[in-house]
Amino acid sequence: MGLKFAKMHGLGNDFMVVDAISQSFAPDAQTVRRLADRHFGVGFDQLLLVEKPTREDVLFRYRIFNADGSEVQNCGNGARCFARFVYDRGLTDQREIPVETAAGKLVLYIEDDGWVRVNMGQPRFAPHALPFDVPTEQARYDLEVLGQTVEIGAVSLGNPHAMLRVSSVNDAPVEQLGPAIESHPQFPERVNVGFAEVVDRQHVKLRVYERGAGETLACGTGATAAMVMLRRWGLVDDEVTVSLPGGDLRIRWSGDPQEPVWMSGPAEWVFTGELCDAN
Numbered sequence: 001m002g003l004k005f006a007k008m009h010g011l012g013n014d015f016m017v018v019d020a021i022s023q024s025f026a027p028d029a030q031t032v033r034r035l036a037d038r039h040f041g042v043g044f045d046q047l048l049l050v051e052k053p054t055r056e057d058v059l060f061r062y063r064i065f066n067a068d069g070s071e072v073q074n075c076g077n078g079a080r081c082f083a084r085f086v087y088d089r090g091l092t093d094q095r096e097i098p099v100e101t102a103a104g105k106l107v108l109y110i111e112d113d114g115w116v117r118v119n120m121g122q123p124r125f126a127p128h129a130l131p132f133d134v135p136t137e138q139a140r141y142d143l144e145v146l147g148q149t150v151e152i153g154a155v156s157l158g159n160p161h162a163m164l165r166v167s168s169v170n171d172a173p174v175e176q177l178g179p180a181i182e183s184h185p186q187f188p189e190r191v192n193v194g195f196a197e198v199v200d201r202q203h204v205k206l207r208v209y210e211r212g213a214g215e216t217l218a219c220g221t222g223a224t225a226a227m228v229m230l231r232r233w234g235l236v237d238d239e240v241t242v243s244l245p246g247g248d249l250r251i252r253w254s255g256d257p258q259e260p261v262w263m264s265g266p267a268e269w270v271f272t273g274e275l276c277d278a279n
């Protein structure tokens with residue numbers, strides 16, 4: 001009997017989801033990379049593990065691995081799929097699902113319309129939270145990259161995000177600046193890179209070059225980070241639709257750094273499978 005898994009996605013950001021409570025599965029980075037391969041493996045942007053919690057105030061531990069094998073602190077689209085998975089599979093009958101991540105506690109809510117709402121916690125702007133090697137915290141930073149100076153915002157949602165404002169996401173230099181900023185020396189743990197176009201105060205278009213996965217069709221923490229930084233820059237209101245190539249997310253934040261950010265969006269099942277024993 002090989003490892004059973006589900007293939008799910010949040011707006012095309014796709015995941016292999018494994019119940020690692022009823023199955024023994026603790027993959028190393030090489031195994032994750034092999035399973036992530038879209039020809040030799042299952043194929044995914046991230047692997048999500050459902051594990052027993054290590055703290056009392058949550059129902060599950062939620063672990064996330066990028067396609068390059070790196071374990072990371074948060075994944076917004078993955079959190080919605082995680083909630084769908086544990087509820088639909090009967091691992092919980094609660095529709096308010098507190099989970100433990102490497103970045104702390106998230107609370108996932110399954111809504112009547114099938115969407116999932118996530119309390120993403122408070123945004124953290126302090127450079128050390130990303131980490132980002134700059135002397136002081138600023139609302140905007142000038143970053144030297146590929147021989148040019150680009151203006152970015154920087155925020156942690158448990159995982160690190162840099163964001164640039166662009167006039168058009170369609171023309172954004174994602175292929176050039178994405179990898180260059182992702183691995184910029186001032187981001188010692190690398191960084192996710194968002195390219196945001198402000199349509200109006202309630203609508204943003206976004207593309208994200210993800211740390212450890214490349215450009216994805218959607219990024220939940222990236223959409224959250226973009227809204228938060230644009231709200232801090234005074235360019236959007238408290239409720240924003242973020243349109244990514246794979247679809248829309250709703251992000252809500254009051255602008256108060258002590259207040260949590262809320263992300264709402266869909267989570268879809270695609271198929272279930274079982275690895276052949278050789279894997």
Ligand SMILES: N[C@H](CCC[C@H](N)C(=O)O)C(=O)O
Nearest residue numbers: 075076077159211219220221
């Ligand atoms: N690439 C991210 C993890 C996945 C985030 C993304 N898929 C989301 O929906 O938030 C990182 O290395 O921090």
